[in-house]
Every structure is written in structure tokens, then in C-alpha cells.
Amino acid sequence: MARLNVLKNHLPWTRTPLIVSAPMSGAATSKLAVAVTRAGGLGQIGFMDDMAALSNELNTAKHELQDLMNTLPNPQQLPIGMGVIVFGSPIEAFMQLFAAYQPAVAWLSFGSTSELRAWTEGIRRSSPETKVWIQLGSLQAALDVALVCRPDVLVVQGGDAAAHGHQNGASVLSLIPEIADTLQENELHDIPLVAAGGIVDGRGCAAALALGASGVVMGTRFLAATETQIPQSYRDAIFKASDGGEVTARSRVFDEIWGPNFWPTTYDGRCLKNKAYEQYRDGVGIDKIRNGLFSAIHRQDTEPLDAQELGSLWAGTGVGLVKSMENAADIVREVQGQTRKYLDRAMLSL
Ligand SMILES: Cc1cc2nc3c(=O)[nH]c(=O)nc-3n(C[C@H](O)[C@H](O)[C@H](O)COP(=O)(O)O)c2cc1C
Incomplete structure (x- = not known):
């Protein structure tokens, strides 16, 4: 008190x-x-x-x-x-x-x-x-x-x-x-x-x-x-998500996809899982993951793409609520x- x-x-x-x-x-x-x-x-x-x-x-x-x-x-x-x-x-x-x-x-x-x-x-x-x-x-x-x-x-x-x-x-x-x-x-x-x-x-x-x-x-x-x-697309992904432990994950890949990761190794981050995360978990090399991401970002002008695949959408396990x-x-x-x-x-x- x-x-x-x-x-x-x-x-x-x-x-x-x-x-x-x-x-x-x-x-x-x-x-x-x-x-x-x-x-x-x-x-x-x-x-x-x-x-x-x-x-x-x-x-x-x-x-x-x-x-x-x-x-x-x-x-x-x-x-x-x-x-x-x-x-x-x-x-x-x-x-x-x-x-x-x-x-x-x-x-x-x-x-x-x-x-x-x-x-x-x-x-x-x-x-x-x-x-x-x-x-x-x-x-x-x-x-x-x-x-x-x-x-x-x-x-x-x-x-x-x-x-x-x-x-x-x-x-x-x-x-x-x-x-x-x-x-x-x-x-x-x-x-x-x-x-x-x-x-x-x-x-x-x-x-x-x-x-x-x-x-x-x-x-x-x-x-x-x-x-x-x-962006509204980020909010929509939050509203759609349920079962926070399943749909989010902690990983350093959410920073690594953008280039060299400057975050001290003590830290990682929790995000909505995306393709980059799945590839990283399956052992795909970071350069290949980055190339895939950057070409998707490039394509988004002409092709509707899922916001979750184009960025790191930070979210906690409470997201389902x-x-x-x-x-x-x-x-x-x-x-x-x-x-x-x-x-x-x-x-x-x-
Ligand atoms: C989009 C986003 C950005 C964040 N940026 C920071 C930040 O810059 N500094 C920081 O200390 N925490 C940051 N956090 C973490 C929060 O301070 C806080 O610890 C966290 O959101 C609490 O968990 P919850 O999301 O389950 O409520 C961020 C969280 C979110 C969702």
C-alpha cells in the first residue's frame, strides 16, 4: 500500500x-x-x-x-x-x-x-x-x-x-x-x-x-x-490473431531480417510469427531470408501482400484478447x- x-x-x-x-x-x-x-x-x-x-x-x-x-x-x-x-x-x-x-x-x-x-x-x-x-x-x-x-x-x-x-x-x-x-x-x-x-x-x-x-x-x-x-494492416493482424503462444514467437530474426543486428545478445523480441521466422527456424540462411523479404517489399506495389510477411509486427502473448x-x-x-x-x-x- x-x-x-x-x-x-x-x-x-x-x-x-x-x-x-x-x-x-x-x-x-x-x-x-x-x-x-x-x-x-x-x-x-x-x-x-x-x-x-x-x-x-x-x-x-x-x-x-x-x-x-x-x-x-x-x-x-x-x-x-x-x-x-x-x-x-x-x-x-x-x-x-x-x-x-x-x-x-x-x-x-x-x-x-x-x-x-x-x-x-x-x-x-x-x-x-x-x-x-x-x-x-x-x-x-x-x-x-x-x-x-x-x-x-x-x-x-x-x-x-x-x-x-x-x-x-x-x-x-x-x-x-x-x-x-x-x-x-x-x-x-x-x-x-x-x-x-x-x-x-x-x-x-x-x-x-x-x-x-x-x-x-x-x-x-x-x-x-x-x-x-x-498502419491499419498491423491492427487488423492483431485483431485476427488468437492463441498468443502459438501465433507469436520470441526470436532475434525479427531484427536480423533488416540487416546486421545491433541488439546486444541478451535481448530478442516477440512478434507475430511470419515467413521469415518459419524459414529461420527451418535453417534457411539469413541472406536468403532477407532477399525474399526485400523482393516481397518490392512487389507490394503491384501485388497485395500480407502485412505480417512484410515486417516485424511486434505483439505479446496477450494478443488474442x-x-x-x-x-x-x-x-x-x-x-x-x-x-x-x-x-x-x-x-x-x-
Ligand atoms: C510496437 C511496440 C514497440 C515497443 N517499443 C519499445 C521501446 O522502444 N522501448 C521499450 O522499453 N519497450 C518497448 N516495447 C515493449 C513495452 O515497453 C512493454 O514491455 C511491452 O509492450 C509489455 O508487454 P505487452 O505488449 O504484452 O503489454 C514495445 C512494445 C511494442 C508493442
Whole structure:
């Protein structure tokens, strides 16, 4: 309970249970971030490597949220999160944006402990009120990061999650309790945990709270939001998919098809299975797979082709529960309402 209050203090406009839209690179722009924050969640802008474009997105969010900012204890703070993929990113350029826009949350992911430490310290110097959230996917990473970086929040990403994550990930069902116990043993239990991976509705959110999380992050569910910037063909593939463990897979091929894979070997990614994945699994060489993909992309001008065959459509195992387009605000409120209902129901059944 105390940790829930910590997050409410950090993010005073939010309502519980805390719903966070994932900083989905390429898909989560200011439009989604603003809609989620306005609905009482934490909206986030996904990672961008173009600083001018990112600054533009932050500026739009600031403009759209000015009235809300004026009601907050710190009216300079932009009530959204900003996602950074740490490895390979230019730290100084990002620090200028943190200082200029002072987002409520800096979401850091995918970096070594020493890189994450440098970013955490840099953010705390550039924008002291910004809270540092670090996403990771293993007990060891959680402990290292908690000891070395002392983040304000640890986002525990389970193996069901869409997109990049820890290659040898466990589900949040075991990962959160084990991380919580280990933090407790190391007197680090004041760091709140937020759950990510496979949570798409109030049942998942209720379960995450029962596991000890102080809030939940959803990516796959927000792919259905009208404000998310993805092609309709991607959304249609999400709505058509069912049986998430069968139709998605974790693999490094989803990055390798585009050229040399710069992702550290600790990480792979979960996507809707496609032809490239099947070929890779069957031992076809990567050059042949790339040639097939690039010629399909070339042909799409003249021949209707399945979106799933033309790209990496990131999706989590919860994809089968995502069935229709909705406004982001409706998603936030629906999941919050359902969570209360399912928690009440669980209490009654005891
Ligand atoms: C399209 C897409 C892009 C993503 N991009 C990022 C990213 O840039 N940085 C990051 O930390 N996580 C990213 N994620 C992962 C999310 O932060 C989160 O861990 C995940 O979506 C949670 O699992 P769920 O999809 O089952 O809800 C992305 C997810 C999706 C669906």
C-alpha cells in the first residue's frame, strides 16, 4: 500500500490502479501519451533517434497538456513518460531534452548496468524532478540495477511481452515475486515494481497487483488504440490473431531480417510469427531470408501482400484478447473498472 502512495505522489494526476502506456518506439507518439495521461494514466512517448522529431513530439504534448500542468504541484513538469533505448543512444542530446521538457518519467531500457547508471545520474542532474524508471527482464538485472542505479521504479518485463526483452525471460507471475523477495532481502524494498508483459485487461491487472506490482504497463493492448500510430494492416493482424503462444514467437530474426543486428545478445523480441521466422527456424540462411523479404517489399506495389510477411509486427502473448479499436481513454477506464471488479470477485471467493 505504501508503494502505491509513492507512485501517486510522483504522478499526482493519475488514478489507481495505475495504467501506463508502453513507450512503443514508432507507435507511441504524443497523441497516445496525451490521451492516456488525460484519462488518469501515465502516457508515454516511445523512443526516437531523431532529436528534432522527438523535441517536436514533446512540444506538442506540452501544448496539449498545458491546462493539466497548471493544476499540478510542479507546473513545469510534463506529465508524461519519455522512453529511451539506452544502448547506442547519444546521452548528451537526450539530456538537453530532459532539461528542456522535464518529463515526469524517464523510461530507460536495454542497456548495461553501467550505461543505465550514467543515464540515471545524467537525468537526475539535468531534470531533478524527473523520476527514473528502468525496465528489465531478469532477477539478476533487477538486483544489479537496484543496487547500482537506485531507480525510482523498476519495470519488470515478463517474457510474454511484445517487442524486445530479455531472451531468457520468465513470466511476471514468477518474476515479480522473486524480484520482490530479493529486493526485500537486500533492503531495497522501497523501490516500487510495475508489471509489463501479457497484461491486456482487468484480469491481468488484478493479478499483477496481487503479485505485488504498484501498476501495470500495456503495449499490445494499446496497439488497438485509435491514437496509436500504426498502419491499419498491423491492427487488423492483431485483431485476427488468437492463441498468443502459438501465433507469436520470441526470436532475434525479427531484427536480423533488416540487416546486421545491433541488439546486444541478451535481448530478442516477440512478434507475430511470419515467413521469415518459419524459414529461420527451418535453417534457411539469413541472406536468403532477407532477399525474399526485400523482393516481397518490392512487389507490394503491384501485388497485395500480407502485412505480417512484410515486417516485424511486434505483439505479446496477450494478443488474442485484443479484438477491436478503442480510444485510449476508454482502454484506461475499462481496465481500471474491471480490475476493481475482479479483485472484489476474488475476495468474495475466499
Ligand atoms: C510496437 C511496440 C514497440 C515497443 N517499443 C519499445 C521501446 O522502444 N522501448 C521499450 O522499453 N519497450 C518497448 N516495447 C515493449 C513495452 O515497453 C512493454 O514491455 C511491452 O509492450 C509489455 O508487454 P505487452 O505488449 O504484452 O503489454 C514495445 C512494445 C511494442 C508493442
